[in-house]
Amino acid sequence: MLIVVGIGLGVSACMTSLTVLYLMGSDPLPTKSQRLHFVQIDNWDELDAYNSTGDPPNQLAYQDATSLFNTWKGGKQAVMYRFGLPIQVNDPGVHPFTAAGRATTADFFSLFDVPFQYGTAWDKALDGAHARVVVLDALANEKLFGGVDSVGRVVHFDNSDFTVVGVLGDWNPRVKYYDLDSGKLSRPESFYIPFSTAIERRLGVSKSFADTLLLSENKNFGLWVELDSPTALADYRSFLDAYVEEQHRLGRLTRPLNNRLYNVVELMQKRHVVSRDTEAQSGLSILFLAVCLLNAVGLMLAKFTRKSGEIGVRRALGASRNQIFVQHVIETGIVGFTGGLLGLALAEAGLWLIRLLYTDYARVASMNMSLMLATLAVSVLISVLAGLYPCWRASLFEPAIQVKAQ
Amino acid sequence: MMRLPWRPILSALLRNRLPLTLIGLQIALTLAMICNVLFIVSERFALMQRASGMDEANTFTITTTAFGEHASITSIIAEDLRTLRSLPGVQSAAPIVSVPLDDDVSWTEDVYLGSDQQSPTSDDVAVYFTDDQGLATYGADLIAGRNFTAEEVGTRDADNDANKWPSSVIVTKALANHLFPNDEPIGKQFNFDKSEPSTIVGVIDRLQAPDPHHTNVSGDPDLVEYAILVPQVFYQTNSARYLIRTAAGRRDEVVAVATSALAAANAERTLENILTFSQIRTNAYRSDLAMMIILCIIVVALLLVTGLGIVGLANLWVSQRRTQIGVRRALGATRGEIVLHFLTENFLITSIGFAAGSLFTYGLNLWLMRQFHEPLLPLDYVLFGYVVMTLLGQIAVMGPAVSASHVAPATAARGA
Numbered sequence: 001m002l003i004v005v006g007i008g009l010g011v012s013a014c015m016t017s018l019t020v021l022y023l024m025g026s027d028p029l030p031t032k033s034q035r036l037h038f039v040q041i042d043n044w045d046e047l048d049a050y051n052s053t054g055d056p057p058n059q060l061a062y063q064d065a066t067s068l069f070n071t072w073k074g075g076k077q078a079v080m081y082r083f084g085l086p087i088q089v090n091d092p093g094v095h096p097f098t099a100a101g102r103a104t105t106a107d108f109f110s111l112f113d114v115p116f117q118y119g120t121a122w123d124k125a126l127d128g129a130h131a132r133v134v135v136l137d138a139l140a141n142e143k144l145f146g147g148v149d150s151v152g153r154v155v156h157f158d159n160s161d162f163t164v165v166g167v168l169g170d171w172n173p174r175v176k177y178y179d180l181d182s183g184k185l186s187r188p189e190s191f192y193i194p195f196s197t198a199i200e201r202r203l204g205v206s207k208s209f210a211d212t213l214l215l216s217e218n219k220n221f222g223l224w225v226e227l228d229s230p231t232a233l234a235d236y237r238s239f240l241d242a243y244v245e246e247q248h249r250l251g252r253l254t255r256p257l258n259n260r261l262y263n264v265v266e267l268m269q270k271r272h273v274v275s276r277d278t279e280a281q282s283g284l285s286i287l288f289l290a291v292c293l294l295n296a297v298g299l300m301l302a303k304f305t306r307k308s309g310e311i312g313v314r315r316a317l318g319a320s321r322n323q324i325f326v327q328h329v330i331e332t333g334i335v336g337f338t339g340g341l342l343g344l345a346l347a348e349a350g351l352w353l354i355r356l357l358y359t360d361y362a363r364v365a366s367m368n369m370s371l372m373l374a375t376l377a378v379s380v381l382i383s384v385l386a387g388l389y390p391c392w393r394a395s396l397f398e399p400a401i402q403v404k405a406q
Numbered sequence: 407m408m409r410l411p412w413r414p415i416l417s418a419l420l421r422n423r424l425p426l427t428l429i430g431l432q433i434a435l436t437l438a439m440i441c442n443v444l445f446i447v448s449e450r451f452a453l454m455q456r457a458s459g460m461d462e463a464n465t466f467t468i469t470t471t472a473f474g475e476h477a478s479i480t481s482i483i484a485e486d487l488r489t490l491r492s493l494p495g496v497q498s499a500a501p502i503v504s505v506p507l508d509d510d511v512s513w514t515e516d517v518y519l520g521s522d523q524q525s526p527t528s529d530d531v532a533v534y535f536t537d538d539q540g541l542a543t544y545g546a547d548l549i550a551g552r553n554f555t556a557e558e559v560g561t562r563d564a565d566n567d568a569n570k571w572p573s574s575v576i577v578t579k580a581l582a583n584h585l586f587p588n589d590e591p592i593g594k595q596f597n598f599d600k601s602e603p604s605t606i607v608g609v610i611d612r613l614q615a616p617d618p619h620h621t622n623v624s625g626d627p628d629l630v631e632y633a634i635l636v637p638q639v640f641y642q643t644n645s646a647r648y649l650i651r652t653a654a655g656r657r658d659e660v661v662a663v664a665t666s667a668l669a670a671a672n673a674e675r676t677l678e679n680i681l682t683f684s685q686i687r688t689n690a691y692r693s694d695l696a697m698m699i700i701l702c703i704i705v706v707a708l709l710l711v712t713g714l715g716i717v718g719l720a721n722l723w724v725s726q727r728r729t730q731i732g733v734r735r736a737l738g739a740t741r742g743e744i745v746l747h748f749l750t751e752n753f754l755i756t757s758i759g760f761a762a763g764s765l766f767t768y769g770l771n772l773w774l775m776r777q778f779h780e781p782l783l784p785l786d787y788v789l790f791g792y793v794v795m796t797l798l799g800q801i802a803v804m805g806p807a808v809s810a811s812h813v814a815p816a817t818a819a820r821g822a
Contacts, residue, residue: 002718006711013704051623086473086676098471098676159475202565204643276778277697280446283773284439288704288711291435295715298428302722357696 003299004339010292011343011379016350017278017285019371023364025274028177029113032226033264036111037233039068039223041244042258055270056258058181059220062199068223068243069105074235076226078111079195080104082182083204087157087191089144099140099190101157102179103198109135111226112178119151119166122194130197134162140190141167155191158201162193174363177264179222180271185360225261237261293386300387304328304394316399325395329384332391336383340376347375415751422723426755429719433759433795436712438766441791442774443701445783450694456630458506458687459578459612461545464497464652466661466682467505472644474674479641480561482672489671490648491539493663495656500543501639502649503535505683507690509617511647515634518597519585527585527596530622532615532633535562535640536649541576543651544613549579551592551608554637564642571601572637576608580631610635618690647679657682709794713802720748720806731813741811748807749800756799760792767791 027033041064042056050057060068069079081103088096108114109121118141122133134155141150154161176186198204227233240259247253262270304311311324347367354365367375419426472482483501490499504511513533516526534540538554554574562569582591595603613633622629640646652660661680668677724731731744767788774780 002714006714009707009711013707084471086471088473096473096676098678157473159473275693277693280774280778281697281700283777284443284701284704287435287439287770288708291432291439291708292711294428294432294435295711295718298425298432298715299718301425301428302718305722306725353700354696357699358693 003296003303003335004342006292006295006299007336007339007379007383008342008346010289011340011375012346012350013285014282014289015343015347015367015371015375016354017281019347019351019367020354020361020365021274021278021282022371023174024278024361025268026174027265028173028175029264032113035226035228036264037225037227037236037261038263038267039065039225039240040260040262041240041253042255043253044255054258056255056260058271059222062221064243064247065221065223068240071243072225072236072239074232074239075228076107076111078105078108078224079221080108080179080224081195081198081204081221082179082189083198085157085203087140087144087155089153089155091144094144097143101191101193101198101203102189103193103195103203105195108178108192111224114171115169116166117169118149119164122165127194128196129194130200131194132160132162132197133165133194135166135168135192136164137168137188137190137192138170139187158203160201172363175268175273177268177273178224180267180273181220181222184271184273185364227261233261289382293382296383297386297390300332300390301393304390307394308397311394311397312399315397321395324397325391328391328394329387332387333380333384335387336380337376339383340379343379344372344375412750415747415754419751419754425719425722426758429716429755430759430762432712432715433756433799434763434766436708437760437763437788437791437795438770439708440705440794441767441783441787442770442780443705444790445771445787446774446780447698447701447705449780450698453618454691454694456614456618457612458614458683459544459546459610460506460683461651462683462687464654464657465505465543465545465649466652466657467502467508467647467649467679467686468664468668468677469645469647469679470668470675470677472672472675477644477674479644479646480639482675483639483641483646485671486646486648486668489667490650490664493660493667495652495660495663497651497653498539498542499648499650500536500540501641502540502543502647503640504532504616505649505686506614506616506633507618507683508681508686509619509690512616512620514615515598517581517585517634518599521597521600521603523597526599528581528622528626528629528632529624530620530629531581532617534613534633534635535638536635537637537639540635540637540649541608541610543649545651546613547611548576549609549611551576551606553608554635559637559639562638562640564640571598571604573602573604574607574637575604576610576635577606578610578613578631578633580612580628581633582606582609584626584628584632608635644675709798712795713798716752716799716802717805720752720803721809724748724806724810727810728813731810732815735813736815744811744813745804745807748803748810752799752803753796756792756796760795763791763795764788 029036039060040056040058041060042050043061043064044050044057065079069077082100083103084098084100086096087099088094105127106121106124109116117138119135121135122131126133136144136150136155141147144150144155145153150164150167153164155164156162171188173188175184176182176188225236227236237259240261241257244253244257244259315324351365351367355362358365470482470486472479487499487501490496503513513535514530515533516529517531519527534544536543537559538556541548541553554576558572558574560572577591585591585596586594591606591609593605595605597603612631613635615630615633618630620629650660650664661682665677665680735744768783771780771783775782
């Protein structure tokens, strides 16, 4: 009984923290995450590094983002930035509210496999046409139009009318991996408009686009490129190097070549998506599990030693060492399984506590079926491993001596 | 004073090497974890106790974004401030950008001493844009010099690249000491990047930076205490933010009144981000508090598990040594001596576990230092951990020890 409790506690602590660790850091787009690359170049001040790690700034200046986007013809890409605006509709019953929007190009939606429930993204041809069209996310559509098919209806912001061309379906990435610099765990934006429209109207951007080497508070521009083979990647690298060198010759980018082309998972690691606290908690949970296992080994030894009489009698009656060993291993396995069940129950409580304490972890602190099965399997496995030595010791009890001690 | 038979206890232990190793390891690991975890907890706790320098009980913020065709944010700001300042219960109101502990909005600048300096004397220093009522609204204590005058207050349009830094600024005491150690800061000058010098006209006791967890390139541990007040009314496109300080105890009532008064004065704008400073403080340290709670739960669970392990093992040893105990009782040992024997044995185990545990403790601390920038564990924590583990062991072994003392002397004769 004590053994079960001990194992249950250890397993639950581990599973709670490892679930969060795994979900936070896991690949949000396994089918294509390796092909999507985020472009970074070093346009910081000539004499100062951007930060102490030698990395270039996280996002691009307008000039670089658009030049690179317009020049590269080798595959799908999306240039983007985020802004916030009050948004309203022609319905007096709906209060205006400030919503987060993203200015981007049409390929954004196919690049990140964003699902639509009504309509589609705007036509790629409209990307450069300053069209006043907008794609709403499901929640914004709910708030503004009560959730109905609002394609063709009008939304009003920045003193203009924008026509809805599409409404997103259920899109809940655990991590906002396409823009980790504006809230890693926040929800995706509420509305999306063409990049050129936003730039033309200077939405959320400083009025002057004077070339700036120091980014200070200027808007951040992200550029994602799909490169589906090593040759494509190499081609883009040379393209990027050539661009930087040309700008260097023009006297603009004065820092040494320092480009980055991280894919989705690499970028998540670089931006420390998995928080330090989560890593520390995971490490401590594993240590805690080690203590629980040591505990289990000791208690199992104790338990089997107390049963030495019973084992001796059974050996005297003809049971072989092997049979004793196997029987006890199975018993350990059952203990591990029971401990695992207890651990699962406690881990559910643990994850509930995590969601309570870290309000933005709602999507990374819950178990799914495969994690639950993994928990049970691991619990059985480590219990059996921990029990191997005690079981072996139990099988060594000699028949005769035990009987005499009665 | 009974003579404790140390030698027999020790040699008996050493014969029982496997269980001894197991429980010793358990104690060592538990010690390592408890010391480090309690250290982290006390650190985070100290972090959360720091005063922000603001009047925390009576302040709240409101952000507004205008969207009308003819919205003029500057006149909206002026009108809103008039409205707010006339409300009953409002002690003062000021236009702001950021607030201590609210890292959602944070403006920082590098500070240079002299325009020919290549690297800043201090980088990422918090800047608070406000007007002449800002000081009274934040509630910071002016300890030297003076507040801004109404004439000194300018404006800053975030969309205008040609903004200038003003000639008068107010700084916190910590920043003044950092820039001009052992010197009178009033009247001294420093530069923002590529700008004319600004003169310090006032020094406030304390006003923390908006991001209490931020570290700058130079790794200055006092960064959170550096702040500069700049007399400029800030606005960005059509957005502005206000800080309101109410009379003592009237904050919650005034929040509702202020929100409806602003809405009534002008409906063509949103009123959002209405946060009291208490909410801001809770949000700022939410993850620290969470970490503390989780770590405390782990400590309790750890002590529980190790305690149960000691109980289990002690029970085993008692049952294994019934004969031995019976003999000793038959030879005249009192119940008390038996109990003391087990207590001593446990004490020795704990001490052996402590020896190994100290190594583990600093090993774990080193890993935490390398990975998570934790500081070096002070020795008192190790000693405290030893005391805790000893107490735990003694309490855990008490039950089995007492039951051992109840083994009747007669049993021995029969068993032999």
